[in-house]
Amino acid sequence: IHRVQPSLQTPQQLMGLSVFAERLGQTVLDGIQNGLGFVSFLGLTIVKMLWALTQPRRFRFTSFVHHLGRTGIDSLPIVAMLAFLIGVVLAYMSGEQLKNFGAESYTVDLVAASILREMGILITAIIIAGRSGSAFTAQIGTMKVNQEIDAMNTIGLDPVEFLVLPRVAALIISLPLLTFFANVMGLFGGAVIAVAVLDMSIPEFIVQLKSAVNLNDFLVGVAKAPLFGFIIALVGCYEGFRVSSSAESVGLQTTRSVVESIALVIVLDTMFVVFFSVVGI
Structure with a gap:
């Protein structure tokens, strides 16, 4: 068997x-x-x-100004609020930990370096990716569903020239300005905690801030903003053109646009961190 x-x-x-x-x-x-x-x-x-x-x-200057206002001025409130709260959280958490070693004065150093070099631009880029990048995808995707893109091609208008370039240029300009504003609000949030919790005066905070940071710290963060703005706008427009003929596809590609933009921003930021570390900036 x-x-x-x-x-x-x-x-x-x-x-x-x-x-x-x-x-x-x-x-x-x-x-x-x-x-x-x-x-x-x-x-x-x-x-x-x-x-x-x-x-x-x-170049469609009128469209550029319109998108500059939508992506820049209209984004100021949410950028200000989140950057301020990030500054508050960073200052409070680092201050509480440094108190144990009697080094709470270095809270200003930590908050300033974190916000100016990384957190300011990252928070701003993520907000813009979720707000403006998704809007670009939804707008272009809806135009494609309504066959407006086909109509533009039929009458000899270039969709990239008329739809993409103004949006890309607007984000390249607006994101550095928003990053500067986010840096200011983040430092203001840190100053509030330094005065209210760490018993520092405003003059002491300013003196410590001047000694803690230099021009390179500011430029490192702001220099990344134009590239991040370019990538966010490019991904938003690209996913908009990939929308099919259904309304469901608009939502799907909008979600993909936000996820891909944030992922690319983080990957590029990591590469920048390594590069600036190697060159000693």
């Missing part, structure tokens, strides 16, 4: 592995295709930007 060896895997398990492998492969292929499409869109946008520099009369 020969004993039949039981199968190591049941048909249901094999089917599950097959489905998993198929989904994994499709996800990888979709990611590669999406990445190649984004690189192509990036190159096209850069070419159009260079062309706009040689043909400034073709």
Whole structure:
């Protein structure tokens, strides 16, 4: 009598592995295709930007001013509130810990360096990615669902020139200004805690702030803002053009736009941190 060896895997398990492998492969292929499409869109946008520099009369200045107001001025309240709260939290938490070592005066150093170099630009970029980047995707996606993009192509208007360039230029300009404003509000939040909790006076805070930071700390944060603004606007517009003919696709691509923008911002910020550390800035 020969004993039949039981199968190591049941048909249901094999089917599950097959489905998993198929989904994994499709996800990888979709990611590669999406990445190649984004690189192509990036190159096209850069070419159009260079062309706009040689043909400034073709640039839609009115649309640029409109988006500059929407992405910049309209974002000031939320940026101010969150940056102020970040400054408060950083100052309070670091101050409580440094009190144990009698070094609470160094709270100003920690808060200033954190906000000026990293937290100010990161918080601002994340807010703009969720607010303006998603709006770009929804606006362009809705136009595509309504076949307005096809109509523009039919009458000979370039969608990249008319829709993408004003939005990209607006974020390149507005994000550094918002970052500067966020830095000011974050430091103000730290000053409030320093005075209210750490028993520091305003003159003492200012003196400590001057000794703790230099121009490089300010420039490191602000210098990243134009690139982050460019990436956020580019991703928002790209995902808008990828919307299909359904309203559900608008919501899906809007979500993808926010997630991809924030992920790219964090990856680029990490690269900047390593680069500035290597060059000693």
